[in-house]
Amino acid sequence: MKNIFNTLLLLFLVSFFALPALACVGKTLQIGTTGSVQQNIMAHMIAELISERTGTSVKLVEFANSAEAHAALVKADIDLYVEYTGIGQGLILQGQPMADASELYKQVKDRYNQDLNLIWLQPLGFDAASSLKVNMPAEPAPVVRKDTLKKFPALARLINKLGGKIDQQAIAQLEQQAMTAEVAKVAHNFLKSQRLI
Amino acid sequence: MLNSYMHRRSFSLNLLCGLLLLLTSCVTPSPQVRQVGDLVISDLQIWSGDIRISGVVQVTSEGRLILQPGTRLFFVRMDRDEDGIGDAELLVEGEFEAQGTADQPILLTSAAAHPQPADWKFLYFDYARKVKINYLISEYAYSGVQIHFCRAQIRHSEFRYNIDGVRFSTANIQMTDTSLHHNRHGIRFEERGGQGRIHHNRIYQNEIGVFAVVRCADKTLFEYNDFEQNIPYQIKMGLKQQRSLNFPRNWWGDAAGLAQETVFDQFYDPVLGQVFAPEPLTLPFGLISTPKESSP
Numbered sequence: 001m002k003n004i005f006n007t008l009l010l011l012f013l014v015s016f017f018a019l020p021a022l023a024c025v026g027k028t029l030q031i032g033t034t035g036s037v038q039q040n041i042m043a044h045m046i047a048e049l050i051s052e053r054t055g056t057s058v059k060l061v062e063f064a065n066s067a068e069a070h071a072a073l074v075k076a077d078i079d080l081y082v083e084y085t086g087i088g089q090g091l092i093l094q095g096q097p098m099a100d101a102s103e104l105y106k107q108v109k110d111r112y113n114q115d116l117n118l119i120w121l122q123p124l125g126f127d128a129a130s131s132l133k134v135n136m137p138a139e140p141a142p143v144v145r146k147d148t149l150k151k152f153p154a155l156a157r158l159i160n161k162l163g164g165k166i167d168q169q170a171i172a173q174l175e176q177q178a179m180t181a182e183v184a185k186v187a188h189n190f191l192k193s194q195r196l197i
Numbered sequence: 198m199l200n201s202y203m204h205r206r207s208f209s210l211n212l213l214c215g216l217l218l219l220l221t222s223c224v225t226p227s228p229q230v231r232q233v234g235d236l237v238i239s240d241l242q243i244w245s246g247d248i249r250i251s252g253v254v255q256v257t258s259e260g261r262l263i264l265q266p267g268t269r270l271f272f273v274r275m276d277r278d279e280d281g282i283g284d285a286e287l288l289v290e291g292e293f294e295a296q297g298t299a300d301q302p303i304l305l306t307s308a309a310a311h312p313q314p315a316d317w318k319f320l321y322f323d324y325a326r327k328v329k330i331n332y333l334i335s336e337y338a339y340s341g342v343q344i345h346f347c348r349a350q351i352r353h354s355e356f357r358y359n360i361d362g363v364r365f366s367t368a369n370i371q372m373t374d375t376s377l378h379h380n381r382h383g384i385r386f387e388e389r390g391g392q393g394r395i396h397h398n399r400i401y402q403n404e405i406g407v408f409a410v411v412r413c414a415d416k417t418l419f420e421y422n423d424f425e426q427n428i429p430y431q432i433k434m435g436l437k438q439q440r441s442l443n444f445p446r447n448w449w450g451d452a453a454g455l456a457q458e459t460v461f462d463q464f465y466d467p468v469l470g471q472v473f474a475p476e477p478l479t480l481p482f483g484l485i486s487t488p489k490e491s492s493p
Contacts (some may be wrong), residue, residue, distance in 0.1 A: 028280035053436045055361075055385055055410055057339075059281045154436055192429075195465050 028057040029148070032069040032081030035062045037178050038131070038140075038171065042082040042124065044187035045166075046142060046159055052197040053158055066091055074116065079148040080159075084128055086138030088112065088120075101127070101137035117146045121156055122163025126171045161196055230271070238291075244268050249308055250285050250317075251275060258326065260291040264333075266301035271308035272317030272338070282339050283307075286318035289325045297332030299353070307337035314360050314381070315339040322347050322368075330354055341380070344368045351375055361385045362403065370417065373397045373489070382408040383427065392416035397482055397489065401425040407444075410435035415443055421478070421487040425450040433461040434469045441470035446487075448478040 029050060033043035040060075047058040061078050063069040069081045070092050088108040089095040095111075098104040109120040123139040132138050142159050149156055166174070170190075177186045191197045235252035238260040245265040251273035256262045264270075272285040287305070297303040307316035319340040322328050328349035334357070335341035341356035344365040351372040356362035362380035363372065370393035377383040383403035384395070389412045399422070400406045406427035407419065424431045424447055431449060434442070441463075449455040454477035457464055462472045478485065 028282065030280075055382065055408060055435065057280070057282060057360075158436055197461075 027151075028059050029080075029152075030059050030061050030078040032061050032063055032072055032078040034065055034069055034081075037175050037183070038128065039082060040183045041171070041174050041178055041187055042140060042142075042166075044184045045162065045191060046080070046082070048184065048188050048191055049158060049162065049196060050155070052191070054154070056152075073118065073143065073145060076145060076147070080142050080144040082124070082140050083120075083143045084132060084134070084138035084140050085123070086129055086132065086134040086136045088143075089136065090134060097136040099136065101139060104136060105139060105141070112143065113146075119144050119146055119149060119156070122160045124162055124166045125164040126166055126168045128171075165194055165196075166190075238262055244270075247271065249273060250287070252285060254287045256287075256289040256291045256293065258290045258324070260289075262289065262291070262293050264295045264297070264303050266296055266298045266332075267303070268297075269304040269306070271306060273308045274316045282315045283317040286321060288321045288323065289328070290323055291325065292327040293322065293325060293329070294327070295330045295333040295354075297353075299332060302332040302334050302355075305333065305335040305338070305341075309337075312337040312358070314358055319343045319364075321345075322349060325349075335359065340364045340385075341377075344370060356380060356383075361408075365391070367391045369393050370395065375399075376401075378402045381405065384408070385410060386413065386417065387411050388413040388416055390416070394418045394420070396421045397487070398422045399425075400427065403427045404429070405433045406431040408433050408435065409438050409442055411437045413438055413442055414440055419444045420446040421482045423448045423450075423481045423483075424455075425481075427459070429459070430461045431455060431459040432472045434472070439468060439470050441473065443473045443475065445475045446478060447474065448481045449474065452477075452479045 031043050031047050033039045043060050047060060050056055051058050063072060066083060066087045072078045073081060085104045085108050089098065089104060093108065093111055098107065105123060112118040112120055121142045121144060123141040127137050127139055129136065129138040144155065174186055174190060230247040230249050233248055233250045233252070233254060236254045238254065238256045241261045243263045243265060245268050247269045249271045270287070272283065274283050275285055276282065277284045295303045305320060306312065309316050314337055316337045319338050320335060320342045322344045323346060325347040328344065328347060330351045331353055333354045336358045338359045340361040341359040342363050346367050348369040352374055354375045356377045357379050359380045361382045362377040362384060364385040366387040367389040368391045372395045374397050376399045378401050380403045382405045383400040385408040387410045395417060401423065404427070406424045409432070432444065455474035460472045463469045
């Protein structure tokens, strides 16, 4: 009994001291982007938020399209990227179009979780269906590997601070700003204006 | 005419050579540079002169490394895991002494012709048995120094052009008479039960002066330091730093004390603790009498 207690105590102490909340020494989080201005803005915004609030290093990785980014996410080559509900449902899950945005988000989120071990965080707040030319409402939201969330328990709460923060008008302004300024700077300034960093 | 031309040409060449010599002697290894790749040190080694490191140098718990005055370590930019951070590093689990002097400081730097922060990884102490650093300059690393699970004494040193100047967690730190500037974070720490005293240092022109990431509980005393022009924040709390922190008796670049807008705390995020800066100095510590011994 005493040995069991000692073993449990040792395990507790090791885990208590050895697992930083979100500041793993040497660990770099990899965020995917499909390279459009809109995707780059969102990727930089998440990267800046993580880096500024936790000090964790973040690297952006560019892909040609959603299919490539999704494949990299499944293979654990990246930790997260921003996907659109319409793309997730149509291209990735090969599902039927749905008109109801909240129902679409719920269904995509559930199937990603059950079938792919991937977690959809809160939608960022705008609809990109027209710009993506897809025939169902397309809300962007960060999609994260489940094991990444286990390694960094505070990550979901942090990224969800962006939930609903970027409406249609805001993304249009950000894209406009990105025409003449560095995307990273645009993302940084937006986070500052929202008092998030 | 020809003599005059030759004389001018010779003078110009000499001037050019002299300038080149001056420039190269400042930033590049001398011709006698020693080359080191991945290396494990389990005995006593005393290093001096110029050493070019292209790998991980590990001083094991049985090992001891002494850097003599004027030693210069040049870390080669290499990124084996492609994470954007250089992988060359000096990892110490045994004993380490940097015996620099005012005239002959020790230099840890990038070997790159155009160095950048994070060209190399860090000087890293993990459960080290002894850490004594005097007159050491550490630059262009991811972290100028990282200290974990051990005691460390840092004096008369300089940490510049790094992502983190000085970073520590669960460690007992004594740091004095040291400059931290032009880093992303001057000091970044997670206290986690550690304690120490950081005093009579100059922490300036970093993006963040002090980044208290998590589990900090006022056991590390910051006093009699000069904090100036750390923009945007002199002090910043990490995502989960919910306990308030005190930074007493420091100079904040203004006789009025620490300006609220230069602190990222509860003012920005209600779940965070609050930063207090009682008894601010009205002048930089060098201009007034301040005790070197710990305040009661």
